[in-house]
Amino acid sequence: MKVAIIQFPGSNCDFDTLHVLNKVMNVKANLVWHKSDDLRDYDAVILPGGFSYGDRLRAGIIAAYSPVMKEVRRMAKDGYPILGICNGFQILIESGLLPGALLRNSSLKFICKWVNLSVISNKAIFTHKIKKNNLLRMPIAHNEGRYFIEEDDLKELYKRDQIVLKYADEYGKINGRSNPNGSIDNIAGICNDEGNVFGLMPHPERASEKLLSPFDSDDGKMIFSSMIEYVKER
Amino acid sequence: MVALNSILVELTEDEIKEAKRMLGREPNNLELAMIDAEWSEHCSYKSSKPVLKQLPTKGPRVIIGPGYDAGVVDVGDGYVVTLHIESHNHPSAIDPYGGAATGIGGVLRDILCMGTRPIALLDSLRFGNIEESTHSRWLFKHVVRGISDYGNCVGVPTVAGEVEFDDCFERNCLVDVVCLGLGKIKDLVLAEAKYPNDSVILVGGSTGRDGIHGVTFASRVLTEKSDEERSAVQIPDPFMKKLIIEATLEAIATGHVRGLKDLGGGGLTCGLSEMADKGGCGIDLELSRVHLREKDISPIEIMISESQERMVFIIEQGYEKEVCEIFDKYELPYSIIGKVTDSGKLIVKMNGSELASLPAKVVANAPIIYRKAVEPDYIKKIRIVEKPSLPSNLSSVLLKMLSCPSIASKSWVYEQYDHEVGVRTVVKPGQGDASVLRLPNGTFLAIKADGNSKHCYIDPYNGSAGCLSEACRNLVSVGAEPLAFVDHLQFGNPGNPEVFWTFKESVRGLADYSKAIGLPCIGGKVSFYNEDKVKNMAIKPSPVIAAIGRIEKQEWITTMNFKHYGNHIVILGETKPEMGGSEYYEYIHGLTGGIAPRIDFDKEKATMHAVLDAIRKGLVKAVHDVSKGGIAVALAEMCISGGIGASVDCSKIPAHDLRIDELLFSETHSRFIIETDDASIDEFLSIMKKASIAYNIIGKVGGDTLKFNKNKEELISIPLSDLKDSWLNSIPKCMGENE
Numbered sequence: 007m008k009v010a011i012i013q014f015p016g017s018n019c020d021f022d023t024l025h026v027l028n029k030v031m032n033v034k035a036n037l038v039w040h041k042s043d044d045l046r047d048y049d050a051v052i053l054p055g056g057f058s059y060g061d062r063l064r065a066g067i068i069a070a071y072s073p074v075m076k077e078v079r080r081m082a083k084d085g086y087p088i089l090g091i092c093n094g095f096q097i098l099i100e101s102g103l104l105p106g107a108l109l110r111n112s113s114l115k116f117i118c119k120w121v122n123l124s125v126i127s128n129k130a131i132f133t134h135k136i137k138k139n140n141l142l143r144m145p146i147a148h149n150e151g152r153y154f155i156e157e158d159d160l161k162e163l164y165k166r167d168q169i170v171l172k173y174a175d176e177y178g179k180i181n182g183r184s185n186p187n188g189s190i191d192n193i194a195g196i197c198n199d200e201g202n203v204f205g206l207m208p209h210p211e212r213a214s215e216k217l218l219s220p221f222d223s224d225d226g227k228m229i230f231s232s233m234i235e236y237v238k239e240r
Numbered sequence: 241m242v243a244l245n246s247i248l249v250e251l252t253e254d255e256i257k258e259a260k261r262m263l264g265r266e267p268n269n270l271e272l273a274m275i276d277a278e279w280s281e282h283c284s285y286k287s288s289k290p291v292l293k294q295l296p297t298k299g300p301r302v303i304i305g306p307g308y309d310a311g312v313v314d315v316g317d318g319y320v321v322t323l324h325i326e327s328h329n330h331p332s333a334i335d336p337y338g339g340a341a342t343g344i345g346g347v348l349r350d351i352l353c354m355g356t357r358p359i360a361l362l363d364s365l366r367f368g369n370i371e372e373s374t375h376s377r378w379l380f381k382h383v384v385r386g387i388s389d390y391g392n393c394v395g396v397p398t399v400a401g402e403v404e405f406d407d408c409f410e411r412n413c414l415v416d417v418v419c420l421g422l423g424k425i426k427d428l429v430l431a432e433a434k435y436p437n438d439s440v441i442l443v444g445g446s447t448g449r450d451g452i453h454g455v456t457f458a459s460r461v462l463t464e465k466s467d468e469e470r471s472a473v474q475i476p477d478p479f480m481k482k483l484i485i486e487a488t489l490e491a492i493a494t495g496h497v498r499g500l501k502d503l504g505g506g507g508l509t510c511g512l513s514e515m516a517d518k519g520g521c522g523i524d525l526e527l528s529r530v531h532l533r534e535k536d537i538s539p540i541e542i543m544i545s546e547s548q549e550r551m552v553f554i555i556e557q558g559y560e561k562e563v564c565e566i567f568d569k570y571e572l573p574y575s576i577i578g579k580v581t582d583s584g585k586l587i588v589k590m591n592g593s594e595l596a597s598l599p600a601k602v603v604a605n606a607p608i609i610y611r612k613a614v615e616p617d618y619i620k621k622i623r624i625v626e627k628p629s630l631p632s633n634l635s636s637v638l639l640k641m642l643s644c645p646s647i648a649s650k651s652w653v654y655e656q657y658d659h660e661v662g663v664r665t666v667v668k669p670g671q672g673d674a675s676v677l678r679l680p681n682g683t684f685l686a687i688k689a690d691g692n693s694k695h696c697y698i699d700p701y702n703g704s705a706g707c708l709s710e711a712c713r714n715l716v717s718v719g720a721e722p723l724a725f726v727d728h729l730q731f732g733n734p735g736n737p738e739v740f741w742t743f744k745e746s747v748r749g750l751a752d753y754s755k756a757i758g759l760p761c762i763g764g765k766v767s768f769y770n771e772d773k774v775k776n777m778a779i780k781p782s783p784v785i786a787a788i789g790r791i792e793k794q795e796w797i798t799t800m801n802f803k804h805y806g807n808h809i810v811i812l813g814e815t816k817p818e819m820g821g822s823e824y825y826e827y828i829h830g831l832t833g834g835i836a837p838r839i840d841f842d843k844e845k846a847t848m849h850a851v852l853d854a855i856r857k858g859l860v861k862a863v864h865d866v867s868k869g870g871i872a873v874a875l876a877e878m879c880i881s882g883g884i885g886a887s888v889d890c891s892k893i894p895a896h897d898l899r900i901d902e903l904l905f906s907e908t909h910s911r912f913i914i915e916t917d918d919a920s921i922d923e924f925l926s927i928m929k930k931a932s933i934a935y936n937i938i939g940k941v942g943g944d945t946l947k948f949n950k951n952k953e954e955l956i957s958i959p960l961s962d963l964k965d966s967w968l969n970s971i972p973k974c975m976g977e978n979e
Contacts, residue, residue, distance in 0.1 A: 015570065016479050018395025022663040039569070055661075057393040060479025113977075116388045116656045147392070147658040212660045217678065217794070220671065 007237045009035040010048040012078070012094075014069040019055035019091065019211060026211045027052075031230050040072040049237045050087040051078055053094030055147075055209060065108065065150045066096030075101055087131045087233045088203045092148055095195070095205030104196055104205050105163070106155035111148070112188025118147040120220060121186055123194050123208060124174040129167045130197035130204040135232040141178050142171070142225040144208035146186060146194075151207040153189040153196070163196060171195035171206055249276040258607045262599065270588065270596045273540045277506040278513060281768055284606035287734040288766040291744055294751035299760035301723055309350040309431055309502065310421065311762025313724050315790060317681035320428065322421035324350040325689075325728045325786050327767050332386075332415040336379045340386030340415050341476035345548050347419040348394065349502030352485055353551065355429035355492050356421030359662055360677060361391050363401035363417055364689045364728075364784045365653075368410030370645055370974045376405075377975060379413045386476075387417075388656040393478035394485070398657035399665055400675040400688055405645045408693070408780045411772040416728050418689050418786040422679065427492055431501040432519035433512075433580045437557045438498055440512070440523055440578040443567055444484050445477060445549035447508075447542055448533030480549040480572075487570040488551060491563050499554030509543045511552050512578075513586045516600035522583035523600070527590045529577045539595050543588065554580060609734075616738035622698055623820070625833035630901055634948070635956045637828055638872050639966045641905065644827040647869045648970035649880075652977075670881065672799045673717035673865050676791065684791035686720035689784060692868070694821035695907070697780035699836035700742040703821065704783045705749035709839050709909050711787040712757065713865035716848045717912065719796035719855045720789025722757070727764040727785050732771040732778030739768075742781040750783065756841035757848075759787070798855050800864040802882030805942040807861055808921050809886060812847055813911030814934040815871065815895040817902045823869050824905035837909050843933060844910045850931035851912055859924040862915035870905040872948065872956070874913050876963050879946050885960055887947040888939035900955060904948065915941060 009027055013020045020037055027035035035052075038045065045051060058069035069075070075097075082088050082103055090098035098104045111117055123142040128134045136142075155163065163169050171194040175184035185192045187207075195206030210226030213219060249272055251259070259267055259275050267275060281287060297305035303320060304312035310324035328343030344361060351358045365383060368376035391398045396419070433440070491497050499519065503511045508525070516523045527542055537545075555563050560576060567574045581587075588596040631637045641647060654669040666684060667676035674688035690711040696703030712722045727750060732739040754761055771778035791797055819825050820834030854860050862882070866874045871893065879886050890903055898906070910933075916924045921937070928935040946963060948956040 016393070016482050018482065018661055022661065025663060056395060057479065057482070060393055060477075060482075062479070115385075116392055116658070118392075118658045118660060119655050145660050147660060149392070209660065212663055215663070217666055218660075218663060220668065 007033060007049040007234065008047060009033060009050045009052060010038045010045050011035055011052045011054055012040055012074055013037050014040045014058035014072060016058045016060050017054050017056035019209065023052055023054045023211045026214045026230065030214050030227065031234060033234055038074065040069065040074045042074050043077060045077040045081060050233055051081055053090040053097050055092030055094060058093055058097065066093060066100040069097045070101035079103065082203050085200065085202050087236060089132060089233065090205035091209060091211065092207055095207055096150065098203060098205040103203050104198060105159055106153055106196065108150050109152040109154050110150050111152055116149040117186055118145065119186065120145045121208060122174045122176055123171045124178055124180060126172050127167045127170045129201040130170045131202050131236045132204045132229045132232050133170055135235055136228050139178065141174060142228065143219065143221050143223045144210055144213040144226055146208045148207055151187045153193040155190060160190065166199050168196050168199060169193055170197050170204060249273065251276050251279060255279060255607055262602060268596065270540050270543065271598055274509040274543055274596060274598060275602060277509045277544045278603040279606040283506045283510050285766060286606045287609045287611050287768065289608055290610065291747045294747060295761040296755050297760055297762065299724060302760050302762055306761065306763045310354050311724060311726060312354060312428065313762065313788065315679055315685065316683060318424050318426065319679060319681055320356065320423055320425050321685060321788065322351050322354045322356045323724065323726050323786065323788055324763055325416060325418045325726045325765055326350065327414065327416045327728055327730065327765065329412060329414050329730065329767055329770055332383055333411060333413055336382035337386040338476055340383040341390035342548055343415055343417045344387060344390045345476055345481055346504045347417045348396065348481060349504065349551065351419045351421035352488050353431060353500040353502045354421060355427045355500065356423030357489055358396045358419050358485065359422045359664060360420040360687060361396050361398045361417060362687060362689045362786060363387055363398060364691055365401065365403045366409045366414035366693065366782060367405055369407055370405055373410060376410060381975065383413065383415055384653050384656055390476055390478045392658040394482045395661055397659045397661045397665055399659050399677065400669055402689055402691065403650055403653060404691060404693060406693055406780060408777060411775060412770045412779050414730055414779065414782055416784045420687055429492060429497055429500045431515050432499045433515040433521045433523055433554050434519035435498060436521060436580050436582045438580040439555045439557060439560050439576050440580065441553040441555055441574055442530060442577045443551045443553060443572055443574040445480055445547050446531045446533040446573060447545050447547050449537060449541060449545065450547055477549050483570040483572055484549060484551060487566050487572055490566045491553065494562055496556040496559035496563055497553055498556050501552045503550040503552060505546065507543065507545045510603060513600050513603040515552065515554065516586055517604050522581040522585040522587065523578050524581050524587045525578040525589065527588060529575045531573050531575050539588065539590055611734050611740040612737040613741040613744050614737035615741050622833040623835060625831060628829040628831055630899060635958050638876065638956055638958065639962060640828060641823060641869050641873055642876055642963060642966040643970035644823055645971055645974060647823055647873055649968045651968065652971040652975065667718055667797060667799060673714035674720065676718050676797055684794065684797060686715045686718045686789040686791060687786065688714040689786040690714065691782055691784040693780040693782040694826055695836045696746065696782060698820040698833065700745035700781045701749040702838045703836055704746040705753040705839050706837055706909055707783055707785045708750055708753045709844060710865065710867050711785045712759065712848065713912065715787055715789035716851050717798065717800065717863040717865050719798045720791045721852060722759050722787055722789045724760050724762045725785055725787040726762060727783055728767065729764065730767045730770055730779065730782040730784065734768045739778060746781050746783050753839065753841065757845055795858065796855055798860055798863050800862055800878055800881055802878045802884050802886060802915055802941045803861045804917065805884065807915050807917045807941045808937050809888060809939045809941060810914045810916060810924065810935060811871065811893055811911065811938050812851065812914065812928060812933055812935045815893055815898060815903055815906050815911065816908045817898055818906055818908050819902060822905060822907045824901065837907050839909050846931045847910050847912065847933050850927050850933060854924050854927050857923065859916055859920035860914055861917060864913050866911040866913060867907060870907055872904040876946055876967065878913065879960060880964050880967055884941055885943035885945045886939055886941050887943065890948055890950045890955065892936045892938040894934035894936050900950060
């Protein structure tokens with residue numbers, strides 16, 4: 007299998023994601039410049055974190071109109087796994103592949119810290135191998151990560167099991183204290199109705215090696231291995 | 241300031257005479273403006289050069305020392321790291337957000353133009369009293385936000401730093417930025433134009449009026465009018481910088497980049513003449529080719545503009561197209577602005593007609609100024625102070641110390657910085673005394689920045705040596721062997737003999753320490769004129785040190801949090817009544833004076849070696865160096881980060897006849913607190929014994945309270961939750977964010 011990691015001008019977690027796929031997950035992956043219009047060689051796509059176009063206008067919106075996104079849309083429609091991390095999540099939302107909006111953190115400050123994530127759904131290809139209510143430790147690092155969606159649409163997300171990850175405390179409790187950015191219902195990651203397009207604000211690629219974790223954990227790997235197993239079984 | 245033929249220059253009458261002598265004729269206006277930039281204190285180091293010569297610059301791993309954009313150190317297996325420090329003090333004082341952001345931009349380019357990828361940033365910040373001054377809170381908030389917005393966007397993690405608060409920084413805040421780069425020896429590029437006919441290509445931002453006279457602005461004191469000089473502050477663009485980083489590294493990979501220089505202070509004038517001078521060549525420059533931001537900009541303005549995000553590439557003749565295709569890919573503006581020549585001159589033309597012709601060597605030959613140095617009166621007076629009376633409730637004193645903004649947790653700051661991007665940060669902010677990054681060859685690099693202007697004010701010699709000592713101890717605490725350092729020396733007006741004396745003493749202290757320890761200085765900066773006329777106040781002498789160390793094996797990496805119930809707590813080093821400049825005297829008693837900590841170089845060296853030896857033998861569970869706030873604060877920090885208490889018997893602390901507050905809060909150097917377990921304690925102690933340093937077991941880890949006894953008498957007893965509350969919430973509270 008082969009994974010495309012899309013590089014937009016201003017992406018900055020592209021090399022990190024490549025490192026984890028190649029060296030930690032032992033999977034083939036390539037960096038693909040955003041002007042590419044052909045992803046037919048690839049089995050999955052990752053939109054990495056960073057500041058595409060310097061967050062000008064609004065985080066993710068300019069990248070959403072990059073030439074490569076036409077191909078990403080096609081692959082999304084054809085059921086390929088599409089993962090958006092942080093700025094990648096913002097791009098998925100701006101391109102209409104996922105619902106809702108990502109607003110400025112309620113603290114009005116950039117936040118970089120490790121959080122606990124409770125797995126709410128394993129409908130997503132990226133969590134289908136992880137048990138519900140498992141706690142995953144990963145860092146967040148964002149300025150615009152406050153997930154918001156209108157109430158009716160939120161109900162729809164619940165109904166269709168599209169809420170994948172929620173911010174929790176170290177015991178798994180989901181409450182205001184464990185909400186780092188003011189996201190509605192502590193939402194940290196959602197998927198589309200088909201489960202193949204998944205976006206999350208936390209960084210699994212920064213949480214895939216025990217050496218880099220303050221908790222000696224490598225929970226981020228579970229996101230990637232779920233994706234890899236899905237592609238292999240497909 | 242001299243007004244000459246209608247342009248303003250900062251050159252003195254003598255300097256203008258010297259310029260005439262070097263040229264053998266009258267310089268024209270453009271040439272005069274160029275010489276003015278080249279000979280500013282900021283670019284020429286004309287006051288500091290003779291003093292800086294004392295610093296040792298050679299070491300077994302040093303590849304390039306001072307004199308280039310960054311120092312280069314060999315870290316093995318063909319890899320190098322580069323290190324540089326910059327400040328943006330004046331710009332940040334009037335535009336904290338833009339000033340701090342562009343400061344990062346500058347230091348990133350210094351690392352990049354050596355041919356290395358920037359992999360980490362550190363920030364050393366100094367502000368006035370944020371508990372009382374709205375202005376200082378405003379500066380603090382926006383400087384941190386500027387660093388956050390720029391550093392995060394450009395994708396370089398901010399992994400460490402330090403913040404100090406003191407009234408003397410009320411208007412002149414200090415904003416130091418350190419950058420670390422990583423690359424391969426074979427890819428190193430120098431800022432040289434060596435081969436005639438090579439092309440000179442200007443890449444990145446367009447040239448505009450921002451940053452005009454930035455260097456001369458930085459070489460003056462701040463006045464009421466400084467706020468009107470906002471045009472001297474450049475406009476930051478981290479997105480452009482990110483593209484420049486990627487494009488530059490791709491261009492270097494082609495093998496056709498023969499010289500590379502960032503345009504910072506002094507703009508095209510300084511950048512091009514330095515390259516020509518270092519390469520022993522000349523450069524012919526055609527101004528009409530420079531891509532501009534605005535139309536009616538004059539040749540003088542183009543030549544001295546400090547517009548951000550610009551790099552000059554020297555490209556091997558015939559390969560311009562190949563390299564420019566990379567700039568096209570990133571949609572970066574560029575223009576081929578000239579050619580390298582063998583004339584030895586920087587010749588500036590506009591549409592073919594010559595406007596200026598200056599020997600390239602002018603830039604390196606600013607007339608040296610030998611400044612007068614006189615010991616300030618205050619130095620002798622301030623050493624003798626009456627001991628303050630002993631507070632009755634030491635528990636409340638310790639809690640207050642923990643909430644002192646210079647001591648309290650800086651998580652409010654570092655949580656606004658992305659310290660993880662790059663997937664290299666092994667020991668993160670708040671986990672250890674220094675940050676630790678993994679390198680591609682399986683080894684690790686530790687890095688830390690330190691300063692202490694309170695010590696340096698009372699005793700510039702020992703205070704400055706102490707900053708370097710603290711940086712080294714912090715490296716040792718995480719298991720690293722110190723490799724090299726850079727310094728940034730920040731003082732008031734060098735024309736004041738008393739200020740210049742403190743500068744000389746400071747450099748002497750750094751030189752003596754680094755020679756004794758065997759630690760080379762691989763670069764640095766000098767920033768004078770940090771005073772403001774409004775309050776007639778100069779800053780306290782403020783050298784800031786950034787040091788790097790090497791950790792060969794992963795298992796040697798050590799953190800500061802207490803680990804296990806029942807483990808032993810050992811202190812290394814004797815505690816002395818050196819209370820001058822301590823946070824205890826200053827923050828608790830409002831007292832500035834006394835004897836500042838001094839360093840015994842032999843003891844310092846022996847202690848650091850012994851700690852490293854014990855770490856490498858696997859005998860150590862946690863290490864924390866003793867610095868601001870003394871033993872009591874160091875122990876509290878180890879408890880808070882470990883989430884576990886401790887009990888300590890103060891009568892066991894090696895010292896001669898100290899009062900209890902001195903024992904707890906003295907900031908004597910060369911001390912470490914170590915956690916070790918039953919299985920390791922004997923071997924650990926025998927290493928310390930062999931090293932002939934003072935040491936003792938002072939207590940045990942455990943419980944949920946931090947207790948200090950003296951013999952049987954309980955002196956301090958504070959629940960962990962109270963320690964945490966004081967330490968963690970102090971800065972958010974100051975900033976009006978009560979939780």
